[in-house]
Amino acid sequence: MQINVLTLFPDMFTPLQTSMLGRGLEDNKWQLNLVNFRDFTADVHHHVDDAPYGGGAGMVLQIMPIKRALDSLKNKGKVIITAPQGKIFNQQVAQNWAREENLTFICGHYEGFDQRVYDMADEVVSIGDYVLTGGELPTMSMIDATIRLLPGILGNAASPIDESFSHGLLEYPQYTRPENFEGMKVPAVLTSGNHQKIAEWRHKEALKVTYLKRPDLLEKYVMTTAEKKMLSEIKAEINKA
Template identity: 50%
Template sequence: MKIDVLSLFPEMFTGVFQSSILKKAAENGLATFNVTDYREFSEDKKHHRVDDYPYGGGAGMVLKAQPIFDAVEHVKAKVEGTPRVILMTPQGDRLDHQKAVELSKEEHLIFICGHYEGYDERIREQLVTDELSIGDYVLTGGELPAMVIIDSVVRLLPGVLGNEASPIADSFSNGLLEHPQYTRPANFRGLEVPEVLLSGHHKNIEAWRHKESLRRTFFRRPDLLEHYPLDEKERQWIEEWRQEKKHSRISKDQ
């Protein structure tokens, strides 16, 4: 996968792309990263301005269309194919696991990171294939959200994590939160690992993990269960937990 980032602050990506999983992905030839300062494409050769006052008035500055158009066209000209051009904006669709999986199947991604009041609308209309957000809040610029999305996508590429089963068991991969995890020692300060995990009985272990995954989702992110296909046994568990939750709330109120 080829990943290009357009940013006014390329130095922000140095540590991210040269550390941990992303660094290994690049070293193993599974992903390439390139950051372009779109200020270099400004037609203002003296001050290199890439923003201007909004037509109609208002606070803040608006990112001009020309530098972004020229920068995207420059990046596209280097490779074949049609890349996904992703605009980082709080107005975009919120990133989730399914979107990360979708993007991980692409060969080339271009991320546009803004830094002012907004973008000239023609950037959205003519250049962009996706508008993405990482949450309902506003950050100084699009760099941090781009880093989050890139990390979530690259780790899904075959061979990046080493163990192909790792992303399969992640939270959200099957619609549920991940089950609790334990490691040695089996007894730490009187806190013991669930016996089933020490049994070596793989079928029982998988059954326990699934139930605990469902339990954790019910108590922490019940909204995820709205579209989850529950079977009869799972419905019974949820009803038991619902009663447990109800009684716990009553006890606290007394």
């Protein structure tokens, strides 16, 4: 997969070139193409923004340098903008994007884009109801969430399958050595060697964590009969505690 990013601050994207994603870049499992759209301006001062027609506070990013930067790309693929009016980004969106061959992100600044820039986007996406100084940080978050789903990036093919949100539930608790630390013990089932019991425990714990910390997720989650029984047991255990 190739990721194109149109940004005024390409140096901000260093974190994507480290750790597991960095190794993926080195192994050519994905490519990162950073494009400074200031390089596509027509005036000597390289202006990328201007005052909005009709008046108003702040400056608006112009369409011309962004359109020229987009036209310079051989493989744009899906064009994505981050903005408050966009749909909320989630794991399902990341999974859908991970199936694409090319993605192009446009990072905004100032008071946003000329509306005609939004009209060129295939998707407008938000990472939450709060305001940041630019589109670089949300873009990096979305790229990370997407690229880590590609084969070979995490090393363990099962890793993205068991994670929070992958099946609509939060992830179950995890433990490692020592088995007993200052009286805090690892649940006995995890050291039992009974893989069926371990799987059942993990499923129930994932349901429990979701019920306690993100009950809103259960409103959209379609439970099986066995899961409904599990949830009843969980509620009974909580009320008894």
